[in-house]
Amino acid sequence: MNKKYLWGIIIVLSISAGVLYFDLRNIPIRQLQHVAQNINPVGLLLVFGLMLASYLFEATTLAVLAKSQNEPQRSKWAFFRIPIIQALFNAITPMSTGGQPSQLAAMIQMGIEGGRATSLLVMKFIIYQVVVFFAYVVTIITGFQMVATKFAGLALLIAIGFLIHISSIAFLLATLFAYTWTKKVTNVLMTFLAKFVDAKRVASWQKNVMAKIDSFYQESQKLKKEKKKLLLCCGLTILQLLCFYSIPFMILVALNISADWINVTQMNIMITMLMAVVPIPGASGGAEYSFQKLFASFVSSKESLIVGMFLWRFVTYFFGMILGIWGWIFKPKRVVDQ
Template identity: 35%
Template sequence: MLAIGVGIFYWSFRSTSWHSFFLSLRQTNQWWLLVAVGAMLAYLGLEAMVVKLFVDHQGATISFKDALRVPMVEQLGNGITPFAAGGQPMQLIALIQSGIEAGKAGSILTMKFVIFQGMIVLNFIGALLIGHGYVDDKLHAWAIVIWLGFLMHMLVIIALLLLMFWPKFADKLVQWGLNGLAWFVPQRVKEWQPLIEEKIQNFHRESKQMLKNKGLVLKAVALTFVQLMVYYLIPYFILLALGSQHINLALVLALHILIFMVISLFPIPGGAGGAEVGFSVLFAQFLPTHAALLLAMMIWRLITYYMGMFLGIFAFNIKTNYQKEQAAKKV
C-alpha cells in the first residue's frame, strides 16, 4: 500500500510546478495541521470510548489503553484489505487478546458497526441536503458513484441486522462456510462445529441483551456521531492550514461525507486512487492553485489513512493487560 501510495502521489504531481508546491508548503500554518492530526487522534479516542462502553456493559473489564488499541488495529486491518474487510476481524482479535470471550466480542463489534454504519447513512442524508446542488452542478457522473456508495452502506446495515435478529440466517451462512471448508479440513470442521454453534447462540443472546438497554445504545450513538463529526472536520482544518478563507464549514463537512461514500466503492485497499481523485475533484474550488490542492490531498491522506495504519502496526505489537497476566502465570 505504501508503494501504491507513492505511485499515486508521483502520478498526481507529474505536471505540477515543484516551485509552487514548496511555496505552498512553506506558507502552511503548522498549528492548524496539528489540530487536524489531533482530530484524527480524537476520532480514535472516541471509538475507544464506545468499545469500553460496550465491554463494561457486558460485565467484562478492559482498560482504556487496551480499548484504544482496538480502533488502531482496526485502522491497520481496514487499510490493507479490499473494501476495508479486515477491520472487523482485526478488532475481534484485539478484543480476544484483551480477554473478552469471542461471542461477547462478536456481539460488541456487530452492535458498534451497526451504529457506525447507521450514523454514516444519516450523515449522508444530511450531506446530500446541503451539498446536492454542488454535486449536481459540478460533479455530474460522480453523483452516480456517491449514490452507489450509499446503497452499499445500506446493504451492509441490512445484512448486519439480519445476522443479529435472524438466527436461522446466521446459522445457514456459517453452515455454508463450514461446508466449503469441509472439502479441505474435514476433521477440523467436525471439531469446530459445536464450538461455533455455541458462539453463534451466545452472539444472538448478547446482542438482544445489549439492545434492551436503550441508554447504552443512545450513549454509543452520541459518541459515534461526535466521532464522525471530528473526522469529517479534518479537511476543514487542512484548508485553514493552507490559507483558505471564507470557507463554508457545512459544505466542507458535506463533501467529506460524500468522499467517504466514494472510497467504499473502490476494491483497492484504502480506496487508493479513488480517494485521491475524489478529494481533488470535490475540494478544487477551495484552493487557489493546483499545487496547493495536491498538497492538501497529500496531507489529508497522510493523516486519515497512512497515520492510522502505522498506529495500528504499533498498537498490534503492544501486549494487552490480559496477555501480560497470562504470560506471568506461565512463568
C-alpha cells in the first residue's frame, strides 16, 4: 500500500476524531457510559452480522458470475476478500475512486486473468447499479418529502447526490438499451467540449468513454444470455443492499429505541446519496453530520444519538477498513484459469 493511501487513512482518522471530539466535549462521560452499558448485546451482534452478510452476498454474487464449466475451484476466502478490499480503498480515496481498481487487483491475485476479471466486475457493476437505481427512485418518491420538510439544507444536498447517482445510472441504462444512440450523443458532446477544452485531452476522454460504453454493452449481452444467473445475482444484490441499508435500524434496536424500519432505511439511503457530494475520503465529516441531523427525529437524547452515530460509522466504515487491511495482507492461493 503506497503513501497516497496511507495519507488517506490519516486524513479519515483525523477528521473522524475531530468530529467525535466536537460532539463529545460537552457531554458527561457518565451519560455516555450509561447508554453504552444498556446496549442490547444481541442487537449489537446483529449490527455486525448485517455488515458481514452484506459483504458475503456481494462475494457470492462474484462467485456466481465467475462460475463456468471449466472454472477451477477457488476458496471462499478468495472471493470474500474482494468486497472487503473494495471497502478499504473506497474508504481512503476521494469519491470512492479506489474501489474498482482494488477489486481488479484482488481478482488477479487469486489467479483470474485481467481481462476476464474486468469483465466480471463490469457485470457485477451493471447489476448493482440497476438495483441501486430502483432503490434510489423508490426512496425519493416515498421519503424525500419528509426530509425536505424538516431539513431543507440537507434536502438540497441529497437532491444533488441523487442527480449525480441517477445521471451515471442513466448513462449506463442508455448504453444497455440504446447503444448506438448513446455513442452518437457521446461523440456530439465530446465534439462540443473540444471547443472549450484542450483537444488532445478531450480525445483521450472520448477514447476512454467509448471503451467503457463498448465494455458495458458487451457484458450486458452476455448477461442477457444467462437469465438464471442474472436473476440469481439480482436477488443476491438485493439482499446485499437490504442488509447494508438495515444497519441503522438495527443500531436503534441495539440502543433499545423503537422506530419504523421503512422510515429509518429511507433515511439511510438518503445519507448514501448525500455522501456522493462530499469529496473527502469516506465523506468524513459530512457523513457524521448528516447522520446526526437526519436521525435526530428518531433519537431523543444527544448521548444516544452520538453513540448511535459512532456505531454506524464504525460498522459501515472502519470495520470494513479493518477487514480490508487483513484481506490485503492475507492473500489466497493463486489458482490460474484453465
